[in-house]
Amino acid sequence: MADVFVYDHVRTPRGRGKKDGSLHEVPSVRLAAHTLNALRDRNGLDTRKVDDIIMGCVDAIGEAGGDIARAATFEAGYATEAPGIQINRFCASGLDAINLAAGKIAQGADDIVIAGGVESMSRIGIGAQGGAWFMDPSVNIPAYFMPQGVSADLIATKYGFSRDDVDAYAVESQNRAAHAWKNGYFDKSVVPVKDINGLTLLDRDEHMRPGTDMQALASLNASFAMMADMGGFGAVAIQAHPEVEALNHVHHAGNSSGIVDGAGLVLLGSKKGGKTMGLEPRARIKAFANIGSDPALMLTGPVDVTEKLLKRAKMKISDIDLFELNEAFAAVVLRYQQAFDIPSDKINVNGGAIAMGHPLGATGAMILGTVLDELERRNLNTALVTLCIGAGMGTATIIERV
Numbered sequence: 001m002a003d004v005f006v007y008d009h010v011r012t013p014r015g016r017g018k019k020d021g022s023l024h025e026v027p028s029v030r031l032a033a034h035t036l037n038a039l040r041d042r043n044g045l046d047t048r049k050v051d052d053i054i055m056g057c058v059d060a061i062g063e064a065g066g067d068i069a070r071a072a073t074f075e076a077g078y079a080t081e082a083p084g085i086q087i088n089r090f091c092a093s094g095l096d097a098i099n100l101a102a103g104k105i106a107q108g109a110d111d112i113v114i115a116g117g118v119e120s121m122s123r124i125g126i127g128a129q130g131g132a133w134f135m136d137p138s139v140n141i142p143a144y145f146m147p148q149g150v151s152a153d154l155i156a157t158k159y160g161f162s163r164d165d166v167d168a169y170a171v172e173s174q175n176r177a178a179h180a181w182k183n184g185y186f187d188k189s190v191v192p193v194k195d196i197n198g199l200t201l202l203d204r205d206e207h208m209r210p211g212t213d214m215q216a217l218a219s220l221n222a223s224f225a226m227m228a229d230m231g232g233f234g235a236v237a238i239q240a241h242p243e244v245e246a247l248n249h250v251h252h253a254g255n256s257s258g259i260v261d262g263a264g265l266v267l268l269g270s271k272k273g274g275k276t277m278g279l280e281p282r283a284r285i286k287a288f289a290n291i292g293s294d295p296a297l298m299l300t301g302p303v304d305v306t307e308k309l310l311k312r313a314k315m316k317i318s319d320i321d322l323f324e325l326n327e328a329f330a331a332v333v334l335r336y337q338q339a340f341d342i343p344s345d346k347i348n349v350n351g352g353a354i355a356m357g358h359p360l361g362a363t364g365a366m367i368l369g370t371v372l373d374e375l376e377r378r379n380l381n382t383a384l385v386t387l388c389i390g391a392g393m394g395t396a397t398i399i400e401r402v
Contacts, residue, residue, distance in 0.1 A: 056093020056117030095364025111273030116365030173400030177351025260357030301394025
């Protein structure tokens, strides 16, 4: 197996995923093309030698459908030889795109691959694509289908996280993101989005709420209680986990991931591919894995896939310098920390999706890039990146600097 190297990564700022968001006027294909342009221009890529472009996109419908990865190559002016493929593993799509690219490179099928993802949640509403998991009783009954927020409340109840616990985590995410932006930690990786006239639409993450405190969050009502009670999903949760007598509804908009627009891409390649392009490697993909997990808890997949991945890589938790776990909901991260006894100063150290937002198909690539930058800034070596996934799955990747 050939070594797989990370040569560069870029992302857009995350725009608020509403009609008044700064990126609402930018279709998904242009967000994707924007990051393709940035990778090409800053690395001097000969796009004829790009063997594949793999992009995650969760709600791949309408203007975001039809193989957005290939469509973006035309928008970006790439050579016609550069192909593209669109994939969907829900929230982990961007990281899975990277892992698929790594597998192709390791096998010797490709030398240079661009991987990541894109999502315009202000233009294509979450869940717009539909699917059997949501809509077909023969699927969603045995899967204990429920909205993810109800699953997050089930996790909080089962593992003992209070409203204060999840709110305190959310405040810390906001503080860390604000600190990172203020100190320029994202400067070399975030590429401002401009309109056709060259005017900047957005140059920093728009969803953040610096100064958020416990008092402000305490004023917010729990978001998923009505779904659980009137929609019957609370009964589904208790049927799946009868050890829980009643759900404690602790999650709300302030301690859940934000709905945003954005794109992120990672440039990967073999040693030969990098040499051909004149690139210097920044990190190596050491190992990656996927797993199916409890579909009712749904969001505990990162715990299960981390155990699988560490065993496969013959590593221990103590071998990991930094962890980056998508902040789908605060209880997801708290459960992960609880399971592995991870101190808060080693996980999501520059904030996460609670503060900055979660552009579904792009997030996996964004957080891998974030933790790589932080490894370099701190002169550390190894990081583990992971995400929870709808329908109960987990994806994880270990990178190490070179």
